[in-house]
Amino acid sequence: MIKESFSSRLFDVVNILLLLILSFTMFYPFLYCLVLSLSSEAYASQGGFFLYPRSFDLTAYEAVFSKPHLLTGLMNSILRVLISVPISVFFTALCAYPLSRNETPYRRPLFLFVLFTMLFSGGMVPIYLLYHNIGLLDNRLVYLVQGLMLAFNVILVRNYFQNIPESMHQAAMIDGASEWYIFFRIYLPLSRPILATIAMFQTIFHWNAWFDAMIYMTSDTKVVLQGFLQRIVIQQEWQQLRDIYVGLPPESIKAATVIITVVPILFVFPFVLRHFSKGIMLGGLKE
Amino acid sequence: MVQNTSQYQKNKVLLYMFLPCAVYYFIFDYIPMGGVIIAFKDYSIRDGILGSPWIGMGHFDTLFGGSEFLLVLRNTLMISIIKIICGFIAPVIFALLLNEIRAGFLSRGIQSLSLLPYLFSWVILASIFRLTFSNSGPVNEMLSLIGVDKPVNWLSDDVWFIFVIVVTDIWKGLGIGAIIYLASIASIPLELYKAAKIDGANRFQQMLFITLPQLKPTMITLLILSMGGFLSAGFDQIYNMYNPLVYDVADIIDTYVLRMLTDLNFEIATAAGMFKSVVAVILIMISNTISKRLTNGEQGLY
């Protein structure tokens, strides 16, 4: 066996140790939350560092589930992802295709037209007034319109389209296919990896968006799950629970709310892993 | 001529394909951009955006005159500079270290765990960190195990709060950053490493002279992108994690704009927002031209 130098073996040991500690820090906060949400009143406010719940007590979850807006929030979030993500992936691809074709007239200015939207934004007031005039205020359609075609995703898809060999397009042209046909039948199926990655980005974007719910929704039944969590945990609204669960320590209510919001994401996690670990080529974004 | 028209004919179809997207961008991005003129007007809702009287650069004078915005600007610059510097290097190092682990299952395991934080929104993470970084929380408990008895008030002390903000921001972006860099590392031909081994490079030298230079194009691209967000300094994170005790350090442009909005002070909010966007556009242009010149033309966003 080729003898590795001592420093390289030492490096291995230290490296693995370091990364294990790092992955523990990645994992521990969620464990801490889980433990906190399960521990009974007495232990929750003791604070400190624990790895396992000293007692099993579900009153915190009972309290949080008693809030009506949790279920409506969950429904809103799921609907938002199921409807917005596919539509936004389609439109991102549709927008990227003409930008990837050299023969599109005014291709460069169109690209700058899209890119500029990533950098410059009108600010909250004009957008709010626009939504009001269109009637999008307090309307779930806002969730679809938000982040429909993010310039960053369009660039990623356009790069992927450009990596598809030109011969594909030429062959189809010779067979007499129209641009729409090429787009639907050839380019879309071929770019499944990047579309899956964009779908992943959009799922995370739509699932985690809380700000638009906070600003544009006035009736509470239309707020997404994150909005519900934000109000409970950040804006200290857990006090509303005082009539039934008086004395329940705030830490366990907050922790329970967090765990309930975290669980659905863990279902998506394996899919995310599969697509992301295939890796996305970000280097060399230039056309 | 016929050939030419069909050429043009075909292109027109492409334009038709782009039309719906152009309409979307025009309505939802470019029309609100028009609203920026509020920053130059004595805006009142009754008179509407067009009706309100112009007052030129008045608001910008008050904005930069008053000490509050300058304090906010200082905070934003401070936080985003630190974040960009550390946040830019950390995923590269993490990817390099991850790449050095030979045991396949271990590196995949750590990589998937590191992706976990990227999935969660700042609302979730902020609520978790408020619990874990509280004075009697687990972090202080661990510190007391290793001898630091005086509890560090992470969330209420100015300096520590910035430290927590930067560290947690890096912690969240580590996973996705590593994946992007590992994708580039994977494209490095194995022969290069063999040649380096024969040339006498040990593992660190291989990492330094072979792996790292290959990541340059991706690093440049990510740096340019982060330039775009230079003045946003992580609104989601700070809005959900800060508390009155650290306002003087953690108040950034976006939280300032939101506060102005709730006071119905639309002009100042729009003026600050516009300032942020203009700076973002300029920064992107500068960093893009610099990167193009540096890598003689082949690296850049557009």
Added chain:
Amino acid sequence: MRLITYKTTTIAIVLILFWVILKFPTWNKENIEPVQIIDWSNVKDDPNEHLEFELIMPGDAVDSPDALLNEDAYAKRLLEEHFNVTLNYKMVDPATYERKAALVKASGFIHDVLIEETSMLKSSVKHGFIVPIPFEVICKYAPSYARIVQEWGNYGWQGSVVDGVNYGIPLIIADARYPKVGIWRKDWLHAIGFDRVPDSMEEYEKVFKLFKTSKPDAKSFLLAFGHELDAEQQQKVLDESNPVWAMSGDVINWRAGMFTEIFGAFNVQPFNWVLRDGEIAWGGTQEGSRKAVELLHSWYKAGFIHPDFVTDEWMGEVLSKLYAGVTGYLAHWSLYSELHPQGERVQTMGRLQRNRDRELLLRLGKSKLEADSLLENQSQRYVNLWSPATVPRGPDGYRGHRLYGAVGGFSGGYYAFGNTVIEKPQKVLRWLRMMETIMNDENLLINISMGKENLHWEWRDSELGPEPVGKEPFGTMSYKRNAEGLGWSLWHQEYGYLVQVPMKEFIVKRYFPPGKIEFRKRFTPSEWGDECLFGDTESNAPNHISSLIKRMNLYQQTKLTEFIVGDLDISEWDNYVREYNMLGGDEILIGMQQYYKEILETADRVNSNISIFEHKSL
């Protein structure tokens, strides 16, 4: 290179735009007509003209479903029949009221009657959302309401005055002085040999030291169950007992009442404006504050104050530490109901302590049956674990705590009228008449605040005399009352819910339990209570001052915390004071003196109006 490329064209357009903006600053300023001023002289309120009102107000807890106002809510129907009006309420939850109200206005929908804080009111005026209401009109149509405001908080008027014009009616809740009463863990005191509540700083210190050293929680448990345990189990209880602190606190809401009885013992309140021989003075930089902070620092070093006091929230972690037996003293209560033996807080404390004892007994090896029977015959222990503290005497003989008093239950709130009333100004007069009539019609006032006798509440005899008690068991604050348009808790609903009109003193005495009156008398004697000169409304001060005050309060909170925690040594106090004044203290003082003068002037203006209409009362 082609001259006209995309880049150059876009830059050219931008430059032209800027030139246009800068060139014509006053482009179309002239043709905006000012908001019409209502000519109140010829506005008549004809009682049989039916009026419809759109109202927006912060509901008690709109979040829980049963709190949403029913269509035919009792109080709403009563008011509508009585005053020939229709009231359409939009209830918004209190936490996000400010932001949501702002956005609703921004979208152009203006309600007839709104509840606005000073900062909101000022920006509403700027955007022309609300109309001015001269003092003359208020005093003419609601003289007794105006007099109550003069009596309880005349500083309220100034908050709704913008450039000399008044835009709002200050909201008043009855006797607005809430004391900051403390409580002790009765069983802990007993366990360390104290049979009465400590009454001076020295005694406080002695008790805290004993709390710290002699494991009071474990001892009190042993006093109750010791005889049932063998020596080894008893030792186990002592060894395993968690560390204990005397108290925690919440720096973020310091102003609302942290450590006020400690500062009071040095005759100062850190976040109050007081009159010191005719001059306005700020408590935070007084010598008394230094002594109090020095004492608190020594307590912190001795481990009496829980380190979490920096970031805890009073309603959250501070309270749950008390419930969990981590702390033994807390001074934050202000309502009689909160300390009443049948009140929910005391009952919860008992329930939680019982659970903890049960868990400990099980862990000590007792079977479920044994544990329950032991708990049963010790049930007297859980009836009332708290005993109210007195306001302790300081080394120089001073006593005092901060009276959390404010004009208007919504800490500085005002009724304001949207510009939609311009076509029908009589709506304002109708609203003023409603307030005035309810104020003086005891039966109507009781019905719209507590509800209908024997339907929503009834008289019941308790050891403290007849008490009006809700249909549900004592003290439960159910939101079903909100659905009927009534206040959520019978216990401190001393003002109308749908129309915020306060109960006069004699009504409160007749309808509320004598214990409550006695409680208030005992804890709010004027010589103990140190009420802030501006109530909690210094945020009504002129804009540049109020933002400076906010910032300086935060600065003071951080500095005082650093002194207590020890990051800053007490010797630094003088340059802290110098820094505070230099950074903003002096400027604020000047601003507040000016503001105080304005308050007095406005109060006199209102006085003169009241006197005009006094003898001509309707």
Added chain:
Amino acid sequence: MSDLVLKNVSKVFNNNVTAVRDFNLEVQSGEFMVLVGPSGCGKSTTLAMIAGLEDLTSGEILIDGATVNTLPPKDRDIAMVFQNYALYPHMTVYDNMSFSLKLRHWEKSKIDKRVKEAADILEMSDYLDRFPKALSGGQRQRVALGRAIVRKPKVFLFDEPLSNLDAKMRTVMRLELKKLHDRLGATMVYVTHDQTEAMTLGDHICVMNDGELQQMDTPLEIYNNPKNIFVGSFIGSPQMNLIDGRLEADSDNYEFISELFSIKIKINKNTIGDDITRDVKAGIRPEHLFRKQQGENDSKITGRIAIIEPFGSETFIYVESQQQLVARVKADNTYSASDEIELWVKPEHINLFYADSGLAIFSK
């Protein structure tokens, strides 16, 4: 320069696939040793083991008599040139060549001299500041060579360095390599699947097949006396003709009898012993099929021409008979497809092999 010895080296990959089985080799100092064989025969693995890029499962490798099994590549004082050059894309030619010296902390002037020297040998002096991207295939290969030369290593290792070049450049570089070897006199181990390279470059050739050394000898010896059917058919293009048949003893000589032809052959009695009964195969090189009889005990094969492939100076003729044959004759266009043709073969040009074991039966 130094010699290289491999003693029963073998390599089994963790999925227990044996890549190299019991490989023994001695490379004299200054010798140009070629390892040739089909892809997957273990030649590259062997080279990697010599370089230290792969561990040995068993056996021993010595350079200048010193065992190097456990030494990492950098301590073995070897240099290697890769198939796709493995130049560092982000470094100039100069940096690429001087990289190994920089790692050894040589000071600047010494590095400069050594690199300039190597560049002169390869006529690359004016490309030193260019990036690999800006060079042609041949130039890049020269840089890779330069990188090795600079080190003045004990042993040069080549892993199919020319296979990425176009045909013309390949011949040019082959000559360069030959000149270089003669000039430096260095010990070189060269791995290729191209037999022309093997024949032209190697002082000695090792023919390998699925992990085993088939034969190690000089090129001509391998060409003329292949040890088994594999070596015979692998070396030489177009491939050696193999004709099935059997032997019959007559007095002290033997006769090879097959459907196509039969011929008397002198075989040493004690080598064949009683294996006379086993089926045999006769290997005849295409150039050893002549159109005219030259000796009296030549024998004739008749067949019909299937395809004619003119190569300018030579022509390949594919003949259809009981078996397919291919002949290599001087170019002349007297023949055309489907003509009858007679081909003569001489006894000394026949290599006999046992059909079952494939081993050669040595006549001399």
